[in-house]
Amino acid sequence: MSGTHKVSMTVNGKTVTGNVEGRTLLVQFLREHLQLTGTHVGCDTSQCGCCTVHLNGNGVKSCAVLALACEDANVVTIEGLANGDKLHPMQEAFREHHGLQCGYCTPGMIMSAVDMVNRNGFELDEKTVRKHLEGNICRCTGYHNIVLAVQAGAAAMKNS
Amino acid sequence: MSLTPKNHHIGQSVRRKEDLRLITGKGRFSDDVNLPGQAYAAMLRSPHAHARIRSIDSRKALAIPGVIAVLTGTDLRADGIKHIPYNVFTLHPAEVQLENTDGTPPFVTPCYSMAIEKARYVGEVVAMVIAQTVDMAKDGAEQIEVDYEVLPAVTATRAAAEPDAPRLWDNAASNVCVDAEVGAKEATAAAFARAAHIARIETWIQRVTGVPMEPRAAVGEYDPATQRYTLHAGSGGSVRLKKDLALILDVAEEKVRVLMDDVGGNFGTRGMIYPEFALTPWAARRIGRPVKWTCERHEAFVSDFQGRDLAVTAELALDADGNFLAMRGSNIGNSGGHTGSFTPLQKGVEIMSSIYRMPCAHFRARSVVSNTVPTRPYRSSGRPEVMFVMERLIDIAARDFGFDRVALRHRNLLKSTELPYTNPFGMLYDSGDYHDAMDKSLTLGDWAGFAARKAEAKQRGKCRGIGMANYVDTATGAPxxxxxxxxxxxxxxxxxxxxxxxxxxxxxxxxxxxxxxxxxxxxxxxxxxxxxxxxxxxxxxxxxxxxxxxxxxxxxxxxxxxxxxxxxxxxxxxxxxxxxxxxxxxxxxxxxxxxxxxxxxxxxxxxxxxxxxxxxxxxxxxxxxxFNEASFPYGCHVCEVEIDPALGTLEIVKYSAVDDVGRAVNPMIIHGQVHGGIAQGVGQALWEQCYYDPASGQPLTGSFIDYAMPRADNFPFFDAEFTEVPCTTHPLGMRPAGEGGTTPALGVVINAVVDALSEFGVKHIEMPATPERIWRAIHDSKNIV
Known part of the structure; x- marks a missing residue:
């Protein structure tokens, strides 16, 4: 397990490099090497979705990707979603529709929701949203307001 | 959302201040705290449910590069670290106190932050490894050699109460720690003697766990110059954590500082101090560096306090017209490996009769230790369990003796003119309009239109059921x-x-x-x-x-x-x-x-x-x-389910909730808490359980793959409304809203499931009502064609 390897990738628009072990996960690289602590770890079996980020435009659970496998990749985390001070429409929708309580699952939820829109378009019915959120667990909200937020965020993305 | 705030005053659905940082990844949770020079801890946990620790050999672990120290229970005691100061009962003056009928004091186990001589559940900390990195600490933990003498284990609540059960504590006569009686025994027996009908239930409100999405984490510091400890750890309260930590570390309170920012959920199970919260600052003093520990999810399933786990036998006596005469029974709570809190047992048994007119009642209340993870109050501590029992008893009585479920409740539900009302256990309900909440909930759930929906579902080969549950929820807490x-x-x-x-x-x-x-x-x-x-x-x-x-x-x-x-x-x-x-x-x-x-x-x-x-x-x-008076939130929920009898699968098609909050400060936040509370209650009713292998005591639910967490596609949108009847024990009329979502949810869901299965002659189903259990209930029933 000893020995580190150099890795470089683009994270939130910036080129970053680091020395990581073969076993270092992308989420560990983000949190521990880059101090991007907005990406959370809620489990150890890739079930909860708290660590969801975008890897080359696709939503992935960053606990299920090795950092070394992301050489030259383009990674976007919750910290990179807003355009400067202007929130992403999905972030705005989560606030407006009270789609969060403790906020721990929220970064993963929002990243997953944006990915859902990218895959399914802006018109998301309730069933599609609920199905797609199967890989993101929330314990606070009963999902009610998260589903409303995702639908509203998707509609807002269309107009943005 | 239609709840557009007009201003920022009371009663408005003001959007939350905290959200900006949380939606941009700038929240600060416990694991986000890092201190210069910090080392990392990994816990070696007992792989046995019950075992004597003959010896611990740390030499190989200490030889692993990067390992700084290995600490055990022996080191803990040698350093004068005290046991965890558990406050096992709620001493709130409004609460009914449980005293052993034989006059002896309750048995409270001496619980240290690491196992001393014996481990009493899988997951109890046996040793702690401190190293330069988390991985080195984990590698070290794997190299510790522990010589265990494995002992027989008991995990099931009723089994643990038996006199011949494997005994956890050598110095106790049995596993029963509390054996109390509440209510009036003779009057209750007399009422039962003249009853026209008696409804009975024997049930187990199963063991579940809280699962806040943020795993626990702690960073401990020690400053030798000021001889002061600092703990960074999310919890349900900083002051109590500080006081408990000072007692464990055996220092004055001013020598301890507790810090926390964002806390990722609690639901009760994060409310009391955890062993690791004492171990990290202690280790920091030992090694002269800050020490960080982060719980992994598989570790949380064997070390986060768990909840519920109440075995109940109960009877309800009615006269020929359906008036409740009395109730009686026995409740056994399961404390797990250590007696951390008898509060769920206490807070449940004192309101067994809910908000119904009940002339007298008598219950035996026991708590046992068992080879399971210790339990603590979990969202609405003790009340969802007993509301489940009461609401099931009413439905059982209605079905067995030919009463209408709604009419039977209307007949016995306390009227607002009868309040304040002292229930048969001595609890004083202050105020409320229970009938209004029930009627509104029935309207919201369109109870009247159910028959047509059931008939329509029948044409599609599906079984529809509808259930209702009233509830009361005693709010007390640290005064x-x-x-x-x-x-x-x-x-x-x-x-x-x-x-x-x-x-x-x-x-x-x-x-x-x-x-x-x-x-x-x-x-x-x-x-x-x-x-x-x-x-x-x-x-x-x-x-x-x-x-x-x-x-x-x-x-x-x-x-x-x-x-x-x-x-x-x-x-x-x-x-x-x-x-x-x-x-x-x-x-x-x-x-x-x-x-x-x-x-x-x-x-x-x-x-x-x-x-x-x-x-x-x-x-x-x-x-x-x-604050020495209790508050009594109440309400009524209605749930409608549709079951595919061929598969036993279930869909919640409608869930309606009316909860009284006295006076709403932020309706948006209240509705959010009700939604989340419902999901937690429904989760228990239908999916969740901490399974233990009865022979070995091994926990079988160790990850989100095995433990059935509610997911987004398990629910419909909820219809949640609240009423505002000012609470007379609160100067501003407010009633708590955080637990009401959960309190009736267990009962209302199972009532709906049993209603759906009634055509097969099913009279009761235990929780969690999984598709397998539903399928078996259908096939085991005599009426199957």
């Missing part, structure tokens, strides 16, 4: 709370409060109160919690206490600030205080135009040298109060 409110001349208002938010939006709701009462801009209010060097007094978030108590101490402080401000304004406006009025953040002379703001008054208080002593300096006030 003392304190607020300190300071108005700064630069336009800020600081509120120091002794509770802490674990996701409930305190920064927003409490700011609404200050905006309402002091007329200051919403954004000017800053809530300060989570640092025990600033927050001296407070009980934390549990038992619906944060808003219930926080509102009063903030209200008192606001009134004093206005009183002080009035006198200062009188001086500035050159008039008598009696003619000064305060309105919307400004003072003025009645009938006159010139006015000055609260902030200008605060500036004057600091500027003017000739003010009386009590007005000079910062414009501030504090209130420190103890």
């Amino acid at each position: 003392r709370e304190r607020a300190e409110v300071t108005v700064h001349p630069d336009g800020r208002v600081d509120v120091v409060l002794g509770t802490i938010s674990n996701g409930q939006g305190h920064e927003t709701s409490f700011a609404q109160l200050v905006t309402e009462w002091l007329g200051v801009p919403f954004d000017s209010v800053r809530l300060i919690t989570g640092d025990t060097d600033i927050v001296q007094v407070g009980g934390g978030t549990h038992s619906g206490r944060s808003m219930r108590m926080g509102s009063v101490v903030i209200w008192n402080s606001a009134k004093e600030i206005i009183a002080k401000g009035t006198r200062i304004a009188a001086r500035l406006l050159e008039n008598d205080p009696s003619v000064i009025q305060f309105d919307n953040g400004r003072f003025k002379v009645q009938g006159a135009t010139p006015s000055i703001s609260l902030f200008e008054v605060a500036a004057a208080a600091q500027r003017l040298k000739d003010l009386p002593d009590d007005l000079r300096g910062p414009l501030a006030a504090f209130s420190d109060e103890s």
